[in-house]
Amino acid sequence: MRNDDAPLIRLEDYRPSDWLIDTVDLDISLQPQKTRVRALLAFRPNPEGQPGAPLKLDGDELALKSLALDGKPLDASAYTATPQALTIPSPPPHDFTLTIETELDPSANTKLMGLYRSSKVYCTQCEADGFRRITYFLDRPDVMSVYTVRLEAAKAEAPVLLSNGNLIATGEVPGTDRHFALWHDPHPKPAYLFALVGGALDHVRQDYVTADGHKVELAVYVEPGKAGRAGWALDSLVRCMRWDEKVFGRNYDLDVFNVVAVSDFNMGAMENKGLNIFNDKYVLADPQTATDGDYASIEAIIAHEYFHNWTGNRITCRDWFQLCLKEGLTVFRDQEFSADERSRSVKRIADVRTLRSTQFSEDAGPLAHPVRPRAYKEINNFYTPTVYEKGAEVIRMLKTLIGDEAFRQGMDLYFERCDGTAATIEEFLACFAESSGKDLGHFARWYEQAGTPTIVASGRYDAATRRYTLDLAQSTPPTPGQSDKQPVVLPIKLGLVGAGGDLPLQTQSNAYAGDGLVILDSASLSVTFDNVDEPPIPSLLRGLSAPARLELDLADADLVRQFSADSDSFNRWQALQTIAIRALVAAGKPGAARSALNATATGLGRALDGFLKAEALADPAFAAQVLRLPAPADIAREIGRDVDPDAIFKAHRSLSAAIGAAVLPQLPPLREALATKGTFKADASSAGRRALRNELLGLAALATPAEGAALCEEQFASADNLTDRLAALAAMTLIPGERREALITRFAAAYAGEPLVLDKWLMAQALIAEPETLERVKQLMQHPAFSLGNPNRVRALIGGFAANLTQFNRADGEGYDFVCDIVIALDKTNPQVASRLLGSFKSWRMLEPGRKQLAQEALSTVARMPNLSRDVADIAERALA
Numbered sequence: 001m002r003n004d005d006a007p008l009i010r011l012e013d014y015r016p017s018d019w020l021i022d023t024v025d026l027d028i029s030l031q032p033q034k035t036r037v038r039a040l041l042a043f044r045p046n047p048e049g050q051p052g053a054p055l056k057l058d059g060d061e062l063a064l065k066s067l068a069l070d071g072k073p074l075d076a077s078a079y080t081a082t083p084q085a086l087t088i089p090s091p092p093p094h095d096f097t098l099t100i101e102t103e104l105d106p107s108a109n110t111k112l113m114g115l116y117r118s119s120k121v122y123c124t125q126c127e128a129d130g131f132r133r134i135t136y137f138l139d140r141p142d143v144m145s146v147y148t149v150r151l152e153a154a155k156a157e158a159p160v161l162l163s164n165g166n167l168i169a170t171g172e173v174p175g176t177d178r179h180f181a182l183w184h185d186p187h188p189k190p191a192y193l194f195a196l197v198g199g200a201l202d203h204v205r206q207d208y209v210t211a212d213g214h215k216v217e218l219a220v221y222v223e224p225g226k227a228g229r230a231g232w233a234l235d236s237l238v239r240c241m242r243w244d245e246k247v248f249g250r251n252y253d254l255d256v257f258n259v260v261a262v263s264d265f266n267m268g269a270m271e272n273k274g275l276n277i278f279n280d281k282y283v284l285a286d287p288q289t290a291t292d293g294d295y296a297s298i299e300a301i302i303a304h305e306y307f308h309n310w311t312g313n314r315i316t317c318r319d320w321f322q323l324c325l326k327e328g329l330t331v332f333r334d335q336e337f338s339a340d341e342r343s344r345s346v347k348r349i350a351d352v353r354t355l356r357s358t359q360f361s362e363d364a365g366p367l368a369h370p371v372r373p374r375a376y377k378e379i380n381n382f383y384t385p386t387v388y389e390k391g392a393e394v395i396r397m398l399k400t401l402i403g404d405e406a407f408r409q410g411m412d413l414y415f416e417r418c419d420g421t422a423a424t425i426e427e428f429l430a431c432f433a434e435s436s437g438k439d440l441g442h443f444a445r446w447y448e449q450a451g452t453p454t455i456v457a458s459g460r461y462d463a464a465t466r467r468y469t470l471d472l473a474q475s476t477p478p479t480p481g482q483s484d485k486q487p488v489v490l491p492i493k494l495g496l497v498g499a500g501g502d503l504p505l506q507t508q509s510n511a512y513a514g515d516g517l518v519i520l521d522s523a524s525l526s527v528t529f530d531n532v533d534e535p536p537i538p539s540l541l542r543g544l545s546a547p548a549r550l551e552l553d554l555a556d557a558d559l560v561r562q563f564s565a566d567s568d569s570f571n572r573w574q575a576l577q578t579i580a581i582r583a584l585v586a587a588g589k590p591g592a593a594r595s596a597l598n599a600t601a602t603g604l605g606r607a608l609d610g611f612l613k614a615e616a617l618a619d620p621a622f623a624a625q626v627l628r629l630p631a632p633a634d635i636a637r638e639i640g641r642d643v644d645p646d647a648i649f650k651a652h653r654s655l656s657a658a659i660g661a662a663v664l665p666q667l668p669p670l671r672e673a674l675a676t677k678g679t680f681k682a683d684a685s686s687a688g689r690r691a692l693r694n695e696l697l698g699l700a701a702l703a704t705p706a707e708g709a710a711l712c713e714e715q716f717a718s719a720d721n722l723t724d725r726l727a728a729l730a731a732m733t734l735i736p737g738e739r740r741e742a743l744i745t746r747f748a749a750a751y752a753g754e755p756l757v758l759d760k761w762l763m764a765q766a767l768i769a770e771p772e773t774l775e776r777v778k779q780l781m782q783h784p785a786f787s788l789g790n791p792n793r794v795r796a797l798i799g800g801f802a803a804n805l806t807q808f809n810r811a812d813g814e815g816y817d818f819v820c821d822i823v824i825a826l827d828k829t830n831p832q833v834a835s836r837l838l839g840s841f842k843s844w845r846m847l848e849p850g851r852k853q854l855a856q857e858a859l860s861t862v863a864r865m866p867n868l869s870r871d872v873a874d875i876a877e878r879a880l881a
């Protein structure tokens with residue numbers, strides 16, 4: 001189906017299902033090419049649906065083998081079956097069962113949706129609409145059923161057989177080389193949470209007793225021989241289970257909880273009830289093959305999927321428009337968990353970097369959409385930073401607005417009231433309106449209105465009256481389909497910073513401002529603070545208390561003062577970022593003068609030098625964040641139009657090199673003091689030391705390339721962990737020449753046979769900001785470590801290249817053509833990965849005219865291809881609209 005023909009599915013058209021399915025009994029006989037599925041489905045008319053309605057079950061590439069109603073074969077005249085649907089025009093007007101037999105070829109399933117094989121292991125992915133690739137079904141999240149699943153397979157091929165819920169029975173199949181396992185999940189669930197795994201897998205396990213006394217067997221399953229890398233995931237699981245008991249009062253609700261790592265997976269991981277299936281990148285870790293960043297993401301994603309057990313599974317979504325009900329909330333929960341396990345302020349800075357680079361850029365381009373979209377053609381294209389990350393920011397704002405206590409009470413009420421149901425955003429918000437006694441009607445606009453608001457702020461100090469007045473205004477730029485924007489509710493956490501730190505806040509003009517919170521919910525607002533003894537520096541939007549841009553005209557000198565005196569560490573970090581962004585925006589514009597950048601470099605260099613002397617060793621993780629400049633892509637987004645990536649990159653490089661030069665004398669002693677000694681530890685404080693040490697290495701590489709290259713070689717040779725080795729490689733990629741090529745070769749030799757490590761090697765090369773990179777990437781596609789069939793490989797090499805600001809956006813358009821060719825090729829086997837890759841074009845409209853035209857031509861070539869998947873066609877169409 002061409003996308004133009006694909007139906008637009010609208011929120012306002014939602015209707016309850018005419019039929020419900022109370023129980024599902026699956027009997028699945030696994031075979032590499034001919035897997036038999038027998039589904040016994042118990043139907044019941046939905047009292048909220050239309051009586052006597054026809055029954056139309058969803059399918060996707062299915063082959064029907066047999067069909068029986070209440071146990072009797074159904075006459076061919078009583079139904080129609082196509083690969084996409086099974087229709088019974090006049091079903092009985094009462095309860096009945098259907099027995100449906102289908103036959104699948106999991107080995108030929110390259111879409112990685114439904115039942116497929118990942119290096120011989122049978123596994124499934126059903127969200128959002130993959131279950132219909134296994135059997136005909138009412139494949140919608142508001143149809144919830146109790147599942148009993150019998151799995152059968154050859155013992156040698158699949159000694160491990162897992163499904164959702166609890167294990168009821170296992171046994172041999174007499175007279176054969178096969179065995180079976182019977183699983184039962186007592187909790188009704190939508191089909192997208194169904195899962196099975198069959199294969200030869202190793203595992204690590206641990207017993208766990210929930211706070212309410214329930215004994216649970218936890219296990220993490222991995223490829224044979226990799227059990228030694230599963231410990232961190234299991235440890236993270238135990239910690240996040242305890243955390244959810246303590247912070248949200250949520251206990252686990254089955255006798256087993258299984259996590260399985262597979263090497264071919266379209267996304268990060270999936271929260272199937274009691275059987276989470278993971279991309280192995282987010283499970284496997286040991287010091288030699290995982291970086292500190294990997295340890296942190298594994299901890300976060302294990303927690304994310306586990307937390308879904310309540311926010312997603314026990315309470316699921318009525319329809320896919322409510323996706324952020326589970327995703328935004330669950331991201332918020334995993335962010336809070338990581339903040340409690342590590343450093344809250346450093347975690348917030350890292351999350352804000354991600355929010356800005358992924359979500360703000362989505363919001364600023366043609367793919368912008370509200371946190372709750374109103375319409376879609378392909379739901380798989382809406383697992384976006386807006387639904388996930390901005391969705392989490394909306395929850396964070398809600399908590400800020402109503403306070404910690406009312407937030408917790410509202411969550412309790414939500415769990416109590418909506419447990420076992422498929423819920424909506426309205427039902428969710430009603431719980432918080434009730435717990436806080438506040439009207440959240442206006443706040444709900446965050447779910448409907450797309451775009452990143454800009455807050456314009458300015459302050460006036462009157463020495464005579466000792467008053468300080470803050471003027472605030474908001475506006476949101478238009479986004480596709482939404483030209484008129486209304487004010488949203490912006491909780492602005494703030495302080496007034498004096499020479500000696502925060503000044504007391506006294507005001508008669510605003511209800512919350514005395515507690516450091518101003519709520520800007522109209523177009524503009526003024527707040528006056530009394531008894532202000534000195535001209536203050538306003539510290540606004542502390543911790544990024546709303547997902548907005550802030551425009552506030554402070555002189556560099558004031559920002560440096562804020563950096564030393566602000567009590568909010570997020571805004572300390574932000575102050576120096578603001579100085580850098582402002583200078584880079586000015587220098588990155590066409591025809592900009594270089595002199596402005598020089599002055600900034602001197603000021604910033606001096607501030608950072610002093611900061612490192614005073615504070616680096618006290619909080620290295622924070623210091624690493626302070627040293628890291630905003631990325632060139634952030635500058636491009638700030639400039640917003642007629643963007644010249646090369647000019648931005650040049651400015652960025654020279655500022656980085658200048659900062660490197662300014663802190664150079666401190667480098668050797670600091671790196672020495674930061675070196676982690678003794679056995680490797682993955683904890684946040686050791687990781688912070690490595691982060692700062694490696695940030696300094698990057699600066700050295702830019703400031704003094706020859707010495708930097710030697711440092712990289714030395715660090716690569718002496719490091720006892722992947723974090724330091726990869727940092728050596730990454731820093732070396734900044735230095736063209738033979739030494740770089742030699743280290744690239746050494747790295748590949750050291751990690752041959754480690755696909756996840758080689759992904760990082762592929763990506764490091766794809767990110768080199770030099771014109772030869774395109775040719776290098778094409779060569780690397782021939783390397784044995786690369787495969788177009790594995791999503792992780794594609795994301796590393798091709799996704800890495802598409803994230804290379806200067807080379808993807810080559811002035812000759814060859815970067816666009818290359819990525820589009822791959823999108824077209826990949827679309828034939830894996831449309832989801834292809835369409836995500838095409839999403840790299842989300843910022844094409846901000847480019848200068850030459851590149852813009854080339855990008856548009858490349859996109860149009862994709863859009864014109866015959867037989868595009870709905871996934872790719874939808875992105876191409878919206879990107880060009």
Ligand code: PHE
Binds near residue numbers: 128268271304308327
């Ligand atoms: N629901 C998964 C998560 O965020 C993401 C996912 C979506 C995975 C669709 C696979 C397919 O936890």
Ligand code: ZN
Binds near residue numbers: 304330
């Ligand atoms: Zn999720």
